[in-house]
Amino acid sequence: MHTLNPDDLQAVWLTLKLASVATLLLLLIATPLAWWLAHNRKWYRSIVAALVALPLVLPPTVLGFYLLILLGPEGPVGELTRAMHLGTLPFTFAGLVVGSVLFSLPFAVQPIRNAFESIGRRPLEVAATLRASGWDRFVSVALPLARPGFLTAIILAFAHTVGEFGVVLMLGGNIPGETRVLSVAIYNHVEAMEYGAAHWLAGSMVLFSFLVLLGLYLAGGRLARVMR
Amino acid sequence: MSTVNEHGIRAEFKLQLDSFALDADFGAPTVGVTALFGPSGSGKTTLLRCIAGLERATGSLRVNGETWQDGAKFLPVHRRPLGYVFQETSLFPHLSVRANLEYGLKRVAPAERRVSLEQVTEWLGLERLIARGDPAKLSGGERQRIAIGRALLTSPRILLMDEPLSALDTRSKQDILPYLERLHRELNIPVLYVSHALDEVARLADHLVLLEHGRVIASGAVQETLARLDLPTAHLDDAGVVIEAAVSEHDEKYHLTRLDFPGGQLWVGRTDQPFGSRVRARLLARDVSIATQQPQGTSINNVLNARIVEIRDEGPDKVVVRMRVGDEDMLLSRITRRSRDHLALAAGMAVYAQVKTVALM
Numbered sequence: 001m002h003t004l005n006p007d008d009l010q011a012v013w014l015t016l017k018l019a020s021v022a023t024l025l026l027l028l029i030a031t032p033l034a035w036w037l038a039h040n041r042k043w044y045r046s047i048v049a050a051l052v053a054l055p056l057v058l059p060p061t062v063l064g065f066y067l068l069i070l071l072g073p074e075g076p077v078g079e080l081t082r083a084m085h086l087g088t089l090p091f092t093f094a095g096l097v098v099g100s101v102l103f104s105l106p107f108a109v110q111p112i113r114n115a116f117e118s119i120g121r122r123p124l125e126v127a128a129t130l131r132a133s134g135w136d137r138f139v140s141v142a143l144p145l146a147r148p149g150f151l152t153a154i155i156l157a158f159a160h161t162v163g164e165f166g167v168v169l170m171l172g173g174n175i176p177g178e179t180r181v182l183s184v185a186i187y188n189h190v191e192a193m194e195y196g197a198a199h200w201l202a203g204s205m206v207l208f209s210f211l212v213l214l215g216l217y218l219a220g221g222r223l224a225r226v227m228r
Numbered sequence: 229m230s231t232v233n234e235h236g237i238r239a240e241f242k243l244q245l246d247s248f249a250l251d252a253d254f255g256a257p258t259v260g261v262t263a264l265f266g267p268s269g270s271g272k273t274t275l276l277r278c279i280a281g282l283e284r285a286t287g288s289l290r291v292n293g294e295t296w297q298d299g300a301k302f303l304p305v306h307r308r309p310l311g312y313v314f315q316e317t318s319l320f321p322h323l324s325v326r327a328n329l330e331y332g333l334k335r336v337a338p339a340e341r342r343v344s345l346e347q348v349t350e351w352l353g354l355e356r357l358i359a360r361g362d363p364a365k366l367s368g369g370e371r372q373r374i375a376i377g378r379a380l381l382t383s384p385r386i387l388l389m390d391e392p393l394s395a396l397d398t399r400s401k402q403d404i405l406p407y408l409e410r411l412h413r414e415l416n417i418p419v420l421y422v423s424h425a426l427d428e429v430a431r432l433a434d435h436l437v438l439l440e441h442g443r444v445i446a447s448g449a450v451q452e453t454l455a456r457l458d459l460p461t462a463h464l465d466d467a468g469v470v471i472e473a474a475v476s477e478h479d480e481k482y483h484l485t486r487l488d489f490p491g492g493q494l495w496v497g498r499t500d501q502p503f504g505s506r507v508r509a510r511l512l513a514r515d516v517s518i519a520t521q522q523p524q525g526t527s528i529n530n531v532l533n534a535r536i537v538e539i540r541d542e543g544p545d546k547v548v549v550r551m552r553v554g555d556e557d558m559l560l561s562r563i564t565r566r567s568r569d570h571l572a573l574a575a576g577m578a579v580y581a582q583v584k585t586v587a588l589m
Contacts, residue, residue: 122318125282128305129312130332131382136306140331144322 004200010177011185012204018093018181019161022100026108026157027150029101034112035138053106060103064170067099071171091173096181099167107156115149116142155216159209235292237262237386237418241278243285250274250285250442256435258292261412261419263429263450265461266439272422273315275439276388279420280312281305291386306335311379313389317371319363325374326358332382342383351414352377352407369400373407380411387411387419393428408432426461430454430470430510431589436461455558457540457550462560467548468512470589471557475501484529487586491554495529496586508589513548513560515585520571522580530583534559536575539568549573551581559583 004012037049055063071089072078078088089095119142127137143150165183172179174188182205189198235258243250250271256262264272277283281296282305289297291310296303311332319328329345349355352373357366366374372392379387392408393401405428412419412432423429429436429450436453438446438461446459454461455469473487473494483498487509494509501507523531534551537558542548547568549561559581573579 122314123320125305126312126314126318126320127331128282129280129310130378131306131335132331133304133306136335141320141322145320147322 004204005197007176007180008185008197008201011180011182011201014093014177014180015162015182018096018100019158021097022104022161023108023154023158025097025101026104027154030105030108030112030153030157034109034116035142037109037113038116052109055103056106060164060166061170063103064099064167067095067102067167067171071095071098090171091175091179093178096168096172096179099171100161100164103164103167104157104160107160108153111149111152111156112146113149115146119145151216155213158212162205162209237279237292237420238290239275239279239287241275241285241287241289243274243278243283243287245274248274248442250278252278252439252442252444254437254444254447256418256420256437258418259416260434261421261432262435262437263433264420264422264437264439265426265429265433266424268424269441270439271442272424272439273390274442276390276420276422280310280388281308282312309383309385311382311384311387313372313376313379313387313392315391316395317368317375319366319371319374319378321363323363324361325363325366326361328363328374329354329358329378329381332378336382340383343380345381348377348380351380351410367400368396369404372396372400372404376407376411380415385417387415387417389419390422391424392421394423394425405431426464426466426468427510430468431508451557455550455560457538457548457560462513462540462548462550463542465514466512467560467562468510468515469558469560471509471511473507473509475499475503475505475507478503487588489554489557491534491552491557491559492532493530494532494583494586496588499588501588510587510589511559511583512585512587513562515583516559516561517582517584518549518551518561518563518567518571518573519580519582520573520577523582526582528582528584530586532559532581532583534579534581536573536577536579538575539573541565551579553581 033052037045068090069075070077073082073088081088089098123141123145124137127141132140163183168179168181168184174180174184182201186198186201189201237256240253241250248269248271252271252275264275266272274283278285279289281303284302287297295301296308320331323331333341333345349358354373354377357370357374360366363371363374376392393404396404409432421432433450436448436450437444438453438459440460446453446456451470453459456462461467471489473489475485476488476493477486478498479486484495485497485499487494487496487507496509532553534553536549536551538550540548542562545565546562547565549563551559551561553559561581
């Protein structure tokens, strides 16, 4: 009878940590980006929107491959990080975070952008006539009204990062405790014909994902009612 | 004419949009309600948005001697001490009714607050609405009352209203109009009121600015302006004049009230307005007929001595006659061209104006 061995538990922990950090960073990056995309009418808006959406259609291995080159010792970003005595990012946890953020960006930006767009300009104009400055309007009107969009973005970004495989494999490899996340651990088990161990990990993954989603949806619904 | 000087509003805007150009130059007095009136697409709302700073036109704007906009300066919306009531009810759905009311109040420095929540609650009858908590539980008219209260709580130095009644049904309109009239009396700040409904203008406005194709075509006191035949307002179906009069007698037997004004007297249906109070009566051009001799045996209660000032053709069959009653007031009458020729009406003639209906505002 198999259960989760310490290595597997480490992989689970690492995955949760990666998904949490990436989701947090994604919110910080996606919110201004979504705001800009929702309110800007500049000609290059479509170019930015297409770039943000690119990871949706790109095979993860392609994204991982370019990131590896870009962040590697010979790449421009790699040279920069080395000059700053930060070392290089590939095969580190930080490298995985960078890859995950880029990979999940469209999943965070799109729901928030839609939410901002559906609010429209009117509530913000109303707030302006009630003496609210730009930042004040954003915090007191735009953010609360866009809450459903943020909830969706958090769920999607988190889940998408947990499930990522291709980028991790290209960029992070398989270092226990550093870059060996759940999906890689399952792959290892399957390759070693340890179907029992794979079952335990994969099954707990299914259950966990379901519970997270259920919890968020329930909380979201109740939150929405309480806040009114 | 009204007093348009350092106090009041002095605006001059040019704005080119895709389908339309605004080129407006106008003034409004310090107190009272100025109606911006015109057909849809005439630029009333755009002009109001320019004044609020929601639209960025080139030009200049001075309010009560303060420059809000000129070549070099553009005060952002949230720094302009104005109240704005939007056409559709615009309460924040994520805030309670009370939090909506307090949204602007909290953002005004305590030293600058001149209007309290208690005052506004009393003026607009908001107590029961606040108790209901959620804006979604209010009707359209009730939400608009909250929106007006919310704007007033910022202690604005000018109140801008963009067709605040147009999204409401007739009943809600009737419910809210008395509150607007009350504000008119209680507030000593200028109100700019955008409307395309002549009856609202006749009821609420003191001053009228007429817009057409993005231009101001006339501006003046509401009584004078509504009586001008050279303006499109005289040729609308519900064209008519406004007369200010005093309640002078209640006839309990026939349930009538007599109104006195410098040009004569008018009998209207019994009103609850107290003896001596000032009221507005609206006399529509289509309800006024003309006789060259004192009418005998007529059911019409109100016959005024008038003198024809001007007659203007309106379409192939109708003319509009402008008459003077007393020293101050004007009357409009829409009659057929045949009647004009038949009675040989001409400017300068003394006639009897028979008024079939008087609407008390």
